[in-house]
Amino acid sequence: MRTAEIKRRFLAHFETHGHTVVPSAPLPAVDDPNLLFVAAGMVQFVPYFLGHRTPPYRTATSVQKCIRTPDIDEVGKTSRHGTFFQMNGNFSFGDYFKEGAIKLAWELSTTSPAEGGYGLDPERIWATVYLDDDEAYDLWLRTGVPVERIVRRGRSDNFWSMGIPGPAGPCSELYYDRGPGYGAPGGPEVDEDRYLEFWNLVFMQNEIADVASKEDFRIVGELPAKNIDTGMGLERMASILQGVDNLYEIDEVRPILARAAELTGKQYGARSGPAASQSHPDDVRLRVVADHVRTALMLIGDGVTPSNEGRGYVLRRIVRRAIRSMRLLGWHDTALPELLPVARDCMAPSYPELATDFDRIASSAYGEEETFLGTLRAGTTILDTAIAETKQAGRSALSGAQAFQLHDTYGFPIDLTLEIADEQGLDVDADGFRALMAEQRARAKADAKARKTGHADLSAYRAVLDGHGPTDWLAHETLETASKVLAIWAGGVPAGHAGAGDIVTVALDRTPFYAESGGQDSDAGMLTGSSLHAEVVDVQRPVEGLVAHTVRILDGGLAVGDTVHAAVDPDWRTGARQAHSGTHVVHAALRQVLGPTALQSGSYNRPGYLRLDFAWRGGLSDATRSEVEEAANLAIRRDLPVGVRHLPLEQARVEGALALFGETYDETVRVVEIGGDWSRELCGGTHVDRSAQIGSLALTSESSVGAGQRRVEAVTGIEAFRYLARERDLVGRLAAQLKARPADLPDRVTAMMARMKQVEREAHDLRDRIVDLDATDFATHAVDLGGTAYVGVTTTGDGRRLAEKVRDRLGNRPGVVGVIAGAGIVVTVTPAGLERGLSAADLIKHLLAGRGGGSAALAQGKATGDPAELLTRLRDLTSGS
Template sequence: MTSSEIRESFLRFFRERAHTIVPSAPLLPDSPNLLFTNAGMNQFVPIFLGQVPCPYSPPRAADTQKCIRAGGKHNDLEEVGFDTYHHTFFEMLGNWSFGDYFKKEAISWAWELLTHCWGFPPTRLYATVYEPGPEEPGEFDAESHAVWSSLFAAAGCDPEIHVAKFGKADNFWMMGETGPCGPCSEVHVDLTPEGKSRGRLLNQADPRCLEVWNLVFIQYDARGDGSLSLLPARHVDTGMGLERIASIVQGTQGFRDFSRRISNYDTDLFRPLLRTLEKLSGRPYGGAVPEPGGLAEQADVAFRVIVDHFRALAFAIADGILPSNVGRGYVLRRILRRATRFGRTLGLRAPFLPELLPALLSTMGEAFPELVETEDRIASVLAAEETLFAKTLERGLALFEDLAAEAAKRKNRMIAGEEAFLLYDTYGFPLDLTELMARERGLSVDTQGFAESMEKQRNRSAAAREEDLLSVAAQSEFVGYEELEAEAEVVLLLAGNRAVFDRTPFYAEMGGQIGDSGTVEYDGRRLPVRDTTRSASGAHLHRLEDLDRLEPGCRVLLRVDRERRKRIAIHHTATHLLHWALREVLGPQTVQRGSYVGPDRLRFDFSHTGPLSAEEIARVEKLVQERIAEDEPVSWEERRYAEVKNDPRILQFFGEKYGERVRVVSIGECSRELCGGTHIRHTGEIGFWKILSETGVAAGIRRIEAAGGAALLDSLREQAAAQENAWKGLQRKHPGIPPLVPFPFDASPALAAEYLARRRDALLLLERELRAAEKQATKKAEEALRARARQDAESAVGAAERFGSLPAVILDCGSAPSTYLPLLWQTVQSRWEGVAVLATREQERAAFLIGVSRAYLSRADATRLLREILFPLGGKGGGRPDLAQGGIPHREKIPEALSRARELLLAAGTLA
């Protein structure tokens, strides 16, 4: 199969199983925490987290996702070229279920696609499942183990060998330290010549046994204290690399020859690029993996580096990511300069990368039309960047040669850190490029010294910026306690679209309260202010979306987002009430240990030895709600710190360094604290308030998250939507479940919270009952199939025919599921010897199994028979000489297939 056929057959397979085929997300991710889109699930994170409803009906999807892993947590850049399977850019094929199907379906479909559609020999496949070790989360994934064991057993493979158990490092997936997580099940393929590794190479980083597919089952919510709770809805997230699948299918000539080493570069995804590079350089690509030294081997490394890096660059530029000196743009520039440097190894001179574009468009332009649409831009950007670097490279290489000559004279044969930094700072040589050139000459680089030189430069830059801020801090007046709009003058503009004004109503992040957002207005323009932070010198730094011709001296109007500020003020005031209530319930030893105050919720960390009981949580909530109902006044006054620092009535436990003057915030008679944040005027503005969670974050430290006012209603609506989506998922699988009664959220928030808690408990109970019923139904169905197999086996053996010297059972099993065929063959084989050709109908398709008893293997081959019967009818399949399975797309052709089987068996029996 070609790579295009693999990609299309994967998408077609899941389209036929009611998945929405989703376009690949751009390489420029939505998440600010990612440099590049690096996994298929990136675009679906908001659905997994319940932030947006699933837009697909049914809630399942599949795609092929463009990925770059060349920075941040996932960084394969430096391995590229030195082996045959690491890449900066690759395609990830994946399918997802959002609260719909789960382990049984995901695993069964993975098996069907690999073995029946693509022809992977079952004897060469191994599955791994999660079994926690000591101190590891969750429980043994018995369900996945059972499904895999059944599939391998039906294929004649020993599950004890082909289904292996591993711990958290290999088979447990987490989105982060907290949040959605769950066990995963990986499929590996044995590529040893004999195919008899018996699982000994699993997870050993051995290229003779490769992971080809990872099935992640998201079923838990990881909490801050390390505990796991079941999610309201369970999800499936799978991923497999197209390059790796293509290398196995094509490198083994369709699983016929396992004698050669598998390489991703020996596929139709890379061969056209390599051939173009051979023509440009006048050198052949040998495919060697290098040991230290050796010019031919270094040339092969260069071939792989260039074609890999070129793909990453072309796709990134097509998605609007351009080389630059910061962030992801700098990563691209590093990739390009690394490719250009390796071009020197092949005798190429810049610009040569644009010459590879036609070969890329011919292989991937149809699947990714954005490459064709942006061809001119890709070529011009590559040419300009290569030409720019070529000039610097010449000067830098001359300096490197001098530095290398000096290093060779040293006892340690090492290029000093400050010398490597000079190459980086002045000539743009990334550290890994300097290390590479040093290795080629038998030298090393002082990387620690390089890091120290880099840090010194950062400190010098930071000190210079701090001096600028110090000079304007005294002019920056905060007026936001009383005003939410203010006229101001631009004093200073800084990198990152940050601005300092002579006065501002924007509160800057401090003491747990996040900064304000809003707008800057001038000359008919309105620029969004994303957030406001505080410099070490106290200046308010406003981060704008862009500066749009804003200049120092401009007069502007600053407007704070009023609704957002009110939400924050509600939560900050509620934080003080919560602190007071905790001390009332738990005792005066309860001390604040950190906080977050935002528009969506408040988070309050405090010292306490263990979890709060339900009764304690209820008492805390009751005390806070009473203060809200009393509509206590909230007041503040500015005092000299010397006057209040020893006042026992004022809480000040935060270890803060207070200035000469401080603000004392009072709430009625219950709470007095030093606080520089913003607050509401009366507690009644909070409305209803509720604790959302109580967890542990460290030894002796607990955390409460809570919300009030409009934010609480938002949180309750999100909970309601998540519950309703989960309920609808159950209804799709079990149509008899009645609809969920909507709750009127314009009613009392207290009633809404109570109702949602009861509904959550009911949902969890229903899910447990349905899972138990499904398990029981599956067990009964399996027992019924086994009973039918015993009954049908008797009549099948009795009706056995002879074709020359071959006894055979040829049977149309009607509309039994395809899983029935292995059961029937096992039962027949236990009583009789010969060849069996069994067929069954599944919706529009027809499934077939051919079994050959051991005594007749010299006269009949199950795999060959299957192909000769099914392939002329548009079918597919494969297996072993003793057992093969496959199918044809049209059930009405079963009689024709069985007639072909009789002709072939007669020919085989006559010849024998």
Template sequence: METAEIARRFLSFFEKNGHTVAPSANLVADDPTLLFVAAGMVPFKPYFLGQRTAPYDRAASVQKCIRTIDIEEVGKTSRHATFFQMLGNFSFGDYFKEKAIPLAWELLTSPVEEGGYGVDPERLWVTVYLDDDEAATVWRDKVGVPAERIQRFGAEENYWSMGVPGPCGPCSEIFYDRGPEYGAEGGPAADEDRYVEVWNLVFMQYERGEGGAKQDFPILGDLPRKNIDTGMGLERLATLLQGVDNIYETDTLGRILRDASERTGVAYGDDERSDVMLRVVADHVRSATMLVSDGVRPGNEKAGYVLRRILRRSIRNLRLLSGTDTPYMHGLTETAIEAMQGIYPELRTDADRIHEVIETEETNFSDTLRSGTALFSRAAERTRSSGADRISGADAFQLHDTYGFPIDLTLEMAAEQGMGVDEDTFRTLMAEQRETAKRDAKAKKLGNADVSVYGRLLESAGATDFLGYTDHGTESRVLGLVVGGESVGAASAGDRVELVLDRTPFYAESGGQLADKGSVSAPGRGTVDVEDVQKPVPGLFVHRGTVREGTVALDDRIEAVIDSDRRASVSRSHSATHLIHSALRNALGPSAGQAGSENQPGRLRFDFTASKPLGTSELAEIEDEVNTVLSGDIQVRDFTTSMDEALSMGALAMFGEKYGDRVRVVEMSDYSRELCGGTHVGATGQLGVVKLLGESSVGSGVRRVEAAVGIDAFRRLSRESLLVGQLSEQLKTPREELPERVDSLVTRLRTAEKEIEKLRADQVLQAAGELAANARRHGSALMAAHQAPDGTTADDLRRLAADVRQRLGDDGPVVVAVTAVPQDRPVVVVAVNKKAQDSGLKAGDLVGLAARALGGGGGGKPDMAQGGGTDASAVGSALEAVEQRVAQPS
């Protein structure tokens, strides 16, 4: 049973049993305490903690997960993986043990033809917590598991909590007996290699207090609503149902591993060291593909650093396996997409972007490896000559800081040479760098100010009183002035300054809304042009700008005035965002939740959760709905209430956002009601018109719409109308027929391009006969060398080389070398026959010589290989390098 079918059956089973199918959350966790989603229950955590009311009583999901805590073990064992998927069903106060246990058993043991997994019930064992007689009774009396196959474990194995005060409760686990060939009899208590955990059912029924993570904490009482949280590893279940020994032999990871083996020419199963590297490649390529699909890009911090780390481990392992610097990631990424698209069809939609991100990193790291490896070799030689056995922390830091070497790569390279690394010094230097970077980043945003300055101001002066919901200007007093990161008493014309006022009409950037601009004037003294407003510490508004004239000093009585036209334009965008959010939910359902936004003058972008792109007709309907609603001139009302009251009214809260006990609600009749701290119009009619500009993906499960609002939307429509008129006139086609006319022209153009491509390919292959006839003998080998016309593709070169090799026969050693410049970058292909290989002429070695002449690299299989470079003027030299090697005696 394929992995995709296993997942489909899981969701189908629970949907038939009254569960809402919840889409997988993004791999990057919304929870600020987590970097990645590392368990199936993470997206439901706010419901279990009572922070939010669940929109459904029961749910089921296939959740993508990333776990990096044991990344060093990936590949060394057959069970560790960076990316994995969790099947889970959840109940939020709806059902408990008496329902959860039979559901799990039914799905596992029901025949395949009835929608189950067909697992032999005689091979299943269960464990329960020491004193959980209730679960044991359900297993024995309701499900029918013999008492001898029910074992009891302590808190370490069978009790769950989040490690902090909150929900907790006992667990029950289902184990599969793999058979006597895998270990001793006696159930999980005897041998967990033979008895493999399949499913973990968590019964959240108590509230715990402060104490240890797994045990030694007090139970404060029963939860008001008992919850169910289960998890079953999809890869582990696939291993069992597909009858293989480990996850690397399943249909998904196994497909990538086999492709890596074929591409590098290294067989799997022959050598433990190469097996480890192939497993690392298979796991990391899949993980990288899924991370990029979810919007992560390689970087030096957080999720981006993890992605860069696993990509670079993959690339280096591929080079060690193949002995070449051939770029392999495009092909392996495509294999990963094909392997996973059955569960995540968005991978195919995002394929171009995924390839672009991964290939760019591969290209960049190729340069890094060349330069960094040379530096590492020098550092290793210095270490040996000094009699030490550890690379210095300073050298490791330089490798990271200058060449982008992750520390684990330096550790791997050092271990290969029997050496260690001074990690303590390295991490000290890294910590110092991060602290400097944090100060620099804060300085860029806050005008080089030390944030502690504002902490002291908040402590002494209190929070800023924000009047901007009702006032566009107000009298105020200067409580703080900062220039160049230091508190000062006064600032003069030309100074870049930051001001703290006792009250302000200026909106500070937050909630997706850009800050106000305007001026702060001390009558008769000076004026500051305010360009940005931030809240470096909660409650304190910092006005950043330049003193235009005169001076401004502490305790000055000033007039603070915002740019009212700009505020109105931004407010129109923010109100339009709320309307678009409601229209999207009406079109796609409640799952279309807000995932981010930006409201600027006359324009907005809104990110929302969705499993697939919006079609042109759907966008048109959403746009029509928004403009129909705004034309009704609905009053926009805001008020403050309790969080519970707001939620009971149906007000939408942004997931992951932190709210206090009192919240501000912005509503537009019953059409839109959201928790929001931003500024808005008084009535929807003030928006004028909203024009959607397009829709795109910003990660797996997250889409983005952009829109123009008000006069900006009108101008956009006016420009589009003019453009359509020009096209209509140029193509001599009525406006309403333009789509068909343009489609016809594009089709004809593509057909012509294909015909030209075919003619060019035929022309290249026509040279095969002449090229074979003009082959010359070099040493004992017959060799044909040829420079094809510029624009010839690499595929055509490979076909040409194979054709000429066949024409030259197998009477003796044959070598064919062809080159061309497809797109400003030269490519070389070398093909040899079996007798040439027997005489020591390998295609990969020969293409490496040619590629180095071109300023690049290459490699491949012994019979055919491809390389490339950057110097298009050196194609002649590349062919000569091959000829000289062929002419040498064997």
């Protein structure tokens, strides 16, 4: 049974039993500050389990895309570890509980394929329950699972949580016995390769806090309602139903592995049996390639782009591990153009958008591979230099610090450092490298722990929402409202009133203020009353449906129950509307000029200013940038109508409305159109009525924000006028200073730069001739110290250059040259001097009490004290040598 069919049957089974089918949330966990990625099927339902939001359905089912990276080093080594996976889930929010969950799971697992089930043999299914969960134990007995196949297990195995404060509860896991070829008998406690877990039924009834580990936490109470959260690993079920050894061999992964094996000439699985948890290194690498290429496809598909931090860093590491594994397998050409299309064909039956969006995905992935190949070339050059210096210094190993710098600063893999060093006959201080890596991980863990504060206590906001209903949000209809103060919070704590000088958060029954979202900054304005003047400095939605205003009270006081006049600053809103509509215009202009793959991946706008990130490889030429700017301003000049429609999400997508990657949308969405289908996007922001109201638009910069990602910035309205006025004034001043017409400035500046370069070359040549003359003169007057020529001088120029030239002028004579330039001293020794046993490094260490360093031929350090005295001491040291 193909994986896509397993997914379809799961959703159909629960939909038949009254569950609402909920689409997968995007992989980036945009609504949870504790998570980079969605790591479990229940993540998007957490607010319902906690009672922060009221679920729109009593029961739900989904197939959630997930990413887990803590075990990334185990990928490929066992049948259980994968970076990207899909979690089939069914959820109950205060509806059915343990009995219903167990019944539904058993029916789907054991019903024959002809009747819509999976057809698993009931005699091969084992169940585990939490130690004291007698209810679940009895339910499995009544279902027909015999006592000998029901196992009680402790917290580490059968009490589920996300590893952070939040919802949790005992669970019951289902295992399938794959037979004696996979391991020893005795159940999952004996062998979890033979007995493969495929479904976890979590009985969500507790909230936990003070989480120190998977087993060390405090249960703080019961959740508002008993809930069900189950997760069936789609890949694990596929491996069972397709009769393959592990998740790397199912229909969505094996073709990628096979193509990698074909390219590298390796034969997968030739050296290990099906029960082996460890396999030949080539097999492990092929699995890593298959897993990581598929993971990269899914991450980029959901809008993640490679970068050096956060989600982008995880993607970058995954892509580079795949490329590195292909290199270790013997493939040194670009790999992703050969592998990514195979991954697309594997996953498109379940996710058709991967096929339609593939040009964008491929552009980002291929750009990252090119970047990494450049990193390998640069890193190899740096490593070659480090190896040469190590050998010259007579050491047998690269330091851990050098290996760590290559890894941490340049992204150069440690295993490649080890490989190249070994080829050159050198060791690497692996212990030193590991110590530095451990320090880095400790810092990262401490940082993560500092951020892992659990879900914020939103109960006070929720209480206001439950007591008064959602805020009557009128940002699209008006700039002013008469509003009632529902609540005040000071420092997050409810307060009855606030006075002059206080900064507090205020909830109103209705508001005209736009709350920050969709890349648009929040509105500014005032709350006023009979004696109140309060400045609104920020507007947010702490819980869905409630708008919270951060205000600074300038005069008077504010109390719960007061009626206030809420007014948005009209100039602020005008600028905000111009900037947000300008963002849509720039996006459409980019797609018009560059093509449909130039899709927005992020944006921010505030009055008069916008920035937009989009998928594109390589910088825009001046001509292209001007073309984009002109296309945007032509659209503004055409005075296109700006319209808003509310449509079902699927209809909006069919009509070509563009959505921001990584965002989640309700079933009914707001579609903003500029000129009909010229620009059609899902958007909740405030906009102008016609494009000419944007005024004018000027692109101010274009830059890179990561491999395959560019950023444009622009100004609109009065800010665009001011920007262009400043540019005009600057051109005018330059023209006046250069006594040229504005149109002639480029040629005039080019000519001046050419002349400056010529003058610099002439000055450089003159300095070279002067140094040559000085070097010859100094060498001619060298002091003979018992057969060793000595020169000691000071200079205001380049000390090292002069020292080397004097040394060269000494010819085949044994000699020592010391040059002091500013705060530094350089000591060189001629080749004949080296043969005599002279060493610049030894001389400078004696001269500077161990503070200098270098090679036997050239060493340098900080010149402290009187220069004449220092050179006299160097002469004495040379004479003594």
